[in-house]
Amino acid sequence: MQDMQKQLADMTEEQLxxxxxxxxxxxxxxxxxLYQLTGRYWREIDRKEYSFNSREKFSQSIxxxxxRDLQDTLKHLPDRRFxxxxxxxxxxxxxx
Numbered sequence: 001m002q003d004m005q006k007q008l009a010d011m012t013e014e015q016l017x018x019x020x021x022x023x024x025x026x027x028x029x030x031x032x033x034l035y036q037l038t039g040r041y042w043r044e045i046d047r048k049e050y051s052f053n054s055r056e057k058f059s060q061s062i063x064x065x066x067x068r069d070l071q072d073t074l075k076h077l078p079d080r081r082f083x084x085x086x087x088x089x090x091x092x093x094x095x096x
Contacts, residue, residue, distance in 0.1 A: 008071045016067045027059055 031037040044052050 005074055008074055011067060013067055020062055020065065023062055024059055027055055
């Protein structure tokens with residue numbers, strides 16, 4: 001996490017612009033098959049996004065993103081944690 005904070009602290013607006021253009025070109029890439037198009041529509045339906053414009057809304061959000069917003073957000077994200085819980089077979093057998 002600290003590596004990302006340092007990377008963002010050293011990033012320029014121009015570098016962020018380059019990243020944003022790259023992400024936007026990928027998001028806005030036109031489908032080349034019916035399979036891809038229907039897949040996108042089904043993902044929209046799964047998300048209950050019935051106006052089928054989430055790609056456009058996402059693109060707009062990325063376009064409006066500022067470096068300062070990104071830096072502030074990263075500072076306030078909690079450290080990622082991974083928790084594993086192991087339940088013994090005796091406990092499982094005792095459940096009704």
